[in-house]
Amino acid sequence: MKPEELLKSLAKKEGFDLAGIAIATDADGFSHLQDWLDSGLHGQMEYMAEYRTAYQHPNSILKDVKSILMVAYNYKTELPTPEKPNMARVARYAQGTDYHLILWNKLNNVLKNFRIEHASVNGRGVVDTTPLLERDFARRAGLGWIGKNTMLIHKKLGSFILLGALLLDMELEPDLPSLTSHCGTCTACLDACPTQAFISPKKLDARKCISYLTIEHKTDIPENLREGIQDWIQGCDICQDVCPWNRKTPDGEDWKNYFNPGQAFLDPLEVLSLTQEEFRLRFKKTALWRPRMNRVFRNACIVLGNIGNESHLKTLEGLSENPEPLIANAALWALAQIKKKISGKQEDQSCSPQL
Numbered sequence: 001m002k003p004e005e006l007l008k009s010l011a012k013k014e015g016f017d018l019a020g021i022a023i024a025t026d027a028d029g030f031s032h033l034q035d036w037l038d039s040g041l042h043g044q045m046e047y048m049a050e051y052r053t054a055y056q057h058p059n060s061i062l063k064d065v066k067s068i069l070m071v072a073y074n075y076k077t078e079l080p081t082p083e084k085p086n087m088a089r090v091a092r093y094a095q096g097t098d099y100h101l102i103l104w105n106k107l108n109n110v111l112k113n114f115r116i117e118h119a120s121v122n123g124r125g126v127v128d129t130t131p132l133l134e135r136d137f138a139r140r141a142g143l144g145w146i147g148k149n150t151m152l153i154h155k156k157l158g159s160f161i162l163l164g165a166l167l168l169d170m171e172l173e174p175d176l177p178s179l180t181s182h183c184g185t186c187t188a189c190l191d192a193c194p195t196q197a198f199i200s201p202k203k204l205d206a207r208k209c210i211s212y213l214t215i216e217h218k219t220d221i222p223e224n225l226r227e228g229i230q231d232w233i234q235g236c237d238i239c240q241d242v243c244p245w246n247r248k249t250p251d252g253e254d255w256k257n258y259f260n261p262g263q264a265f266l267d268p269l270e271v272l273s274l275t276q277e278e279f280r281l282r283f284k285k286t287a288l289w290r291p292r293m294n295r296v297f298r299n300a301c302i303v304l305g306n307i308g309n310e311s312h313l314k315t316l317e318g319l320s321e322n323p324e325p326l327i328a329n330a331a332l333w334a335l336a337q338i339k340k341k342i343s344g345k346q347e348d349q350s351c352s353p354q355l
Contacts, residue, residue, distance in 0.1 A: 020141030091235025
């Protein structure tokens with residue numbers, strides 16, 4: 001079996017839904033990344049600016065890299081019904097075991113099994129914690145096109161796919177790249193964003209993106225963006241949910257082994273009642289561990305400010321005195337929002353005609 005065929009076969013055995021090979025040269029979108037960083041659209045993701053030159057070529061990750069096996073992992077699932085009202089939404093990718101742990105393990109297995117026949121090859125499996133423009137190389141490997149919402153889209157699997165890469169110091173025959181876009185005149189993703197994070201097709205202002213705000217943004221979320229966060233406690237799927245290419249895509253078969261239906265929706269009050277140790281035990285091996293407890297609590301308070309009611313006031317009043325300003329400030333804002341809604345209802349009732 002050719003090494004290219006062996007790699008793809010091993011990837012499919014590990015549960016990856018797509019696999020393709022790209023030549024390891026300069027990333028196609030590096031100049032776009034430079035412009036994006038120079039415009040400050042990355043917000044508080046300082047690591048991207050700090051390592052900007054490393055994104056130019058994958059040899060910053062593996063010195064003698066010649067080829068990259070790009071893989072895609074389908075994480076779409078049928079969402080359960082929320083157990084009760086006033087639940088917070090979690091983005092699909094975070095509704096189970098941390099995908100980094102899943103994909104790293106699978107990529108390492110591919111490399112280990114590939115070395116049985118090609119012992120001298122050196123490689124490194126990466127997900128999204130290294131300076132690699134994964135979508136550029138996935139497009140180059142024929143796995144799809146980059147849509148107007150900046151996500152990689154595949155005709156059959158849509159965009160609910162996680163990308164991984166196996167860098168190898170071995171010359172391999174590359175697959176044909178995806179050269180055409182199939183978004184057409186559709187702007188559903190751009191129009192649906194509650195915070196208007198898209199400046200133009202394929203150009204995202206991360207500082208307004210709900211996923212960025214709930215995960216990467218370390219300080220107080222700007223007040224003008226808080227209502228737009230709606231009921232999202234971690235991440236956001238809106239620009240993918242409205243995409244026509246995701247309407248009839250299949251669920252991820254392998255992801256079912258890691259999906260936790262109890263993590264699709266979270267009770268903000270329950271989350272806010274957790275101690276540090278309880279938070280660690282519950283979320284340590286999930287994507288909710290990345291923003292840590294303070295940011296998740298901040299997000300939960302903002303969700304309550306958007307969807308909460310009088311029954312949530314006591315919890316928020318207690319959190320408004322939290323020694324952590326990030327939590328206290330969000331709780332104070334949520335209190336004001338709920339009291340405003342209560343006051344508005346009372347005014348409406350007092351103005352209604354008496355029969």
